[in-house]
Amino acid sequence: xxSRWLLAPAFLAASTSGYATTYLSLxxxxxxxxxxxxxxxxxxVLTAAQRTAIEKTSGLRVRSPELRAWRVAGGGWFIVDEVxxxxxxxxxxxxxxxxxxxxxxxIMDYRETYGGxxxxxxxxxxxxxxxxxAPLKLDLDIKNISGATLSSRHIxxxxxRLLVTHDLVLKKSA
Numbered sequence: 001x002x003s004r005w006l007l008a009p010a011f012l013a014a015s016t017s018g019y020a021t022t023y024l025s026l027x028x029x030x031x032x033x034x035x036x037x038x039x040x041x042x043x044x045v046l047t048a049a050q051r052t053a054i055e056k057t058s059g060l061r062v063r064s065p066e067l068r069a070w071r072v073a074g075g076g077w078f079i080v081d082e083v084x085x086x087x088x089x090x091x092x093x094x095x096x097x098x099x100x101x102x103x104x105x106x107i108m109d110y111r112e113t114y115g116g117x118x119x120x121x122x123x124x125x126x127x128x129x130x131x132x133x134a135p136l137k138l139d140l141d142i143k144n145i146s147g148a149t150l151s152s153r154h155i156x157x158x159x160x161r162l163l164v165t166h167d168l169v170l171k172k173s174a
Contacts, residue, residue, distance in 0.1 A: 020088075020111040023119060030070070030078055033095030033104045038073040042173070050169050057132075058164040060157050069170060076103065077170055079162050083154040085112040090151060094127075094159055100166050102127045105159060115148030118155055132163040 024032060030039055044067040046054070051062040068080040075098025082089045088111035095103035105127045107119040117123065126142050138144050138153045145152045 020109060021116070022109050024093075024106055024108045026080065026108070029080070029093040029106045029108050032106050033093060034072050034076070034078060037076075039070040039078055040073070042069045042071045042077075042170075043067065044069055044169065044173070046165075046169065053168050054161065054164050057168065058161045060161045060164075062161065062165075067165065067169075074098070077166060079165075080108070081158050081162060083158040085110075085115060085151040085154060088112050090118070090155065092155060092158065094162050096163075096166055100131055100163070100171060102130045102159065102163070104128065105155070107155075110151075112151065115145070115151040117145045117148045118151045120145070123152070127159055130159070130163070132160070132167045134163075136160040136163070 030037075046062065046065040046067060048065075051065060054060075054062050063082075070078040072078055072095075077096040079094050079096070080091065081094065082091050084090070089109075090107065090111065091109035093106045093108055095105075097103045105124045107124070110116050110119065123143070123145060130136060130141075135141050136156055136159060138149075138156050142152070142156045
């Protein structure tokens with residue numbers, strides 16, 4: 001019979017194992033939001049002044065100065081971002097049309113053990129057409145998902161932050 005001291009580390013290792021699902025690669029997310037469009041990488045490093053302006057305007061913290069963005073032929077932007085769910089990061093993509101309005105949101109990687117309902121198309125389509133002028137508040141203009149409240153809130157906040165980033169930084173560089 002194994003010693004109970006050997007079982008404790010095995011239990012801890014099993015209980016802390018990660019859970020991650022990759023739903024879309026970068027190329028798949030780009031094709032889902034902008035089918036057939038040519039995208040040109042436009043990585044951007046936000047200055048301290050830009051980060052401060054984004055935070056002040058959006059009311060949300062800018063976690064990283066590095067923005068993973070692509071220009072879309074014919075106008076628009078494709079941006080990959082990460083937000084914290086409850087414990088782990090959620091990687092998502094946002095497509096913005098030439099007018100800066102959300103075209104679509106795609107969940108690329110979901111690392112939480114629950115709350116993956118944010119990948120539901122009906123929930124994600126609530127963002128379509130939203131601009132930085134929209135409140136983008138959970139339970140106000142974006143419906144919450146029971147059991148995925150933090151993921152829902154943080155993705156909503158992330159989209160809001162990216163819309164403000166578009167208005168203050170990307171639109172000016174186009």
